[in-house]
Amino acid sequence: MGAPMARICITDAIPEAAVTTLRAAGHEVAVWDGDLPPGRSELLDLVAGADAVLTVLSDGVDEEFLDAAGPQLRIVANVAAGYNNIDLAACRARGVVVTNTPGVLFDATADIAFGLLLMVTRRLGEGERLIRAGRPWRYRTTFMLGHSIEGKTIGLIGAGQIGTAMARRCKAFGMTIAYADEHPMREPAAGELAATGMPLDELVAGCDVISLHCPLTEETRHILNAERIAAMRPGSYVINTARGACIDEEALAAALASGHLGGAGLDVYENEPQVHPALLGLENVVLLPHLGSATIETRTAMGDLAVENVLAVLAGRPAPSAV
Incomplete structure (x- = not known):
């Protein structure tokens, strides 16, 4: 029955x-x-x-x-x-x-994370806003230059199913993969991707891109805090498809505005659905409305x-x- x-x-x-x-x-x-x-x-x-x-x-x-x-x-x-x-x-x-x-949902969310990475490094959001605003433009060899991700190192904070799926996408585009020892990647994926584990603070300071894929717990709340953001490599990027509160958004906005960070791609927010006002006016940040698993x-x-x-x-x- x-x-x-x-x-x-x-x-x-x-x-x-x-x-x-x-x-x-x-x-x-x-x-x-x-x-x-x-x-x-x-x-x-x-x-x-x-x-x-x-x-x-x-x-x-x-x-x-x-x-x-x-x-x-x-x-x-x-x-x-x-x-x-x-x-x-x-x-x-x-x-x-x-x-x-x-x-x-790990593949769908990794797609969004990787999409954010391409959008912010190649300034795709800026380019679309320029077109939609009707501002004048023409092709020039120095116009709206971004950065290639090939040869760069991505550091994963959280290397579970979503983080590993993100790593596979990045590896296919010629990136080197690293992850925080505190949130490790399992074998055999780590071996297949030639991924390197390192202490969190070393990871944050040494990578070109930091991508968050960890769950939100008391330990991971503001895991990317003002001190760690300040220690990041100048011109580096932050991607977050985990939970907004994993990042101190005020410190992130300040680092983006000052030019210390090259850019950020965010799909989640600390006080969602509200977005920190300081982020809204910045050209070097891509903002999505929590679309991670939205297929x-x-x-x-x-x-x-x-x-x-x-x-x-x-x-x-x-x-x-x-x-």
Whole structure:
């Protein structure tokens, strides 16, 4: 026999196939359908009485959230690889299973990270803004020169699935790969990519590009702080597709404005969706609205995995990707 009907809440739009699968299993499914994500009070009202909730990174799952849902809540399925929005201890104390969606979004996110690298080193964002603004231009041999990445060294802070996928892309473009010993790359990938591990401070000071791919924890919050940014090689670049709070944005903006850093490519922000005002007026920074895993194929796979987790837990089985 299957699991009895449960109330499942989905806090934001996800691919329809995932919703269809849940309903086909005989469950009651409530999906937030507002034009904007739910506010806090709307979120708490939505999850009241839920047996399972599919959440996104902007949903704070804390004691208040768990109280609003009620004691029957069995699983919080985060439709993301990260889960820094969830109070794991509070969920554990209540017997609520927490799951995420690893292993299905690393290529899509690495594509964005590598795209940001090309955009900022070759000044593609600047070039498009010039064209769209209708400013006069003509081809000249000294016009809007950027930098080649071939022969340069990229330093990865976080060399898991996403960091390793980024490294593969960089290696194909002739870059040398290094990573922080504190967040190492596994074999055999490290050997295949001829990647070198080094202490974090040495990595930051010695590489042409620093690319962040680590989870956000208390240890990695502002891991790229003002002191480390000041120690970076003059003219070097920062790429961040991890979490915004891994970087001290104020220190980053100051280093970009002063010319100490050559540029930055950011897909995530410390107080997302707000962007530090000092970044907005800088030409040497590329800003994207958290598009890391935003392909139809990837978001569909993420939704499918979240649904697998929910159906497993509701049926009394282990979740495929429990945190």
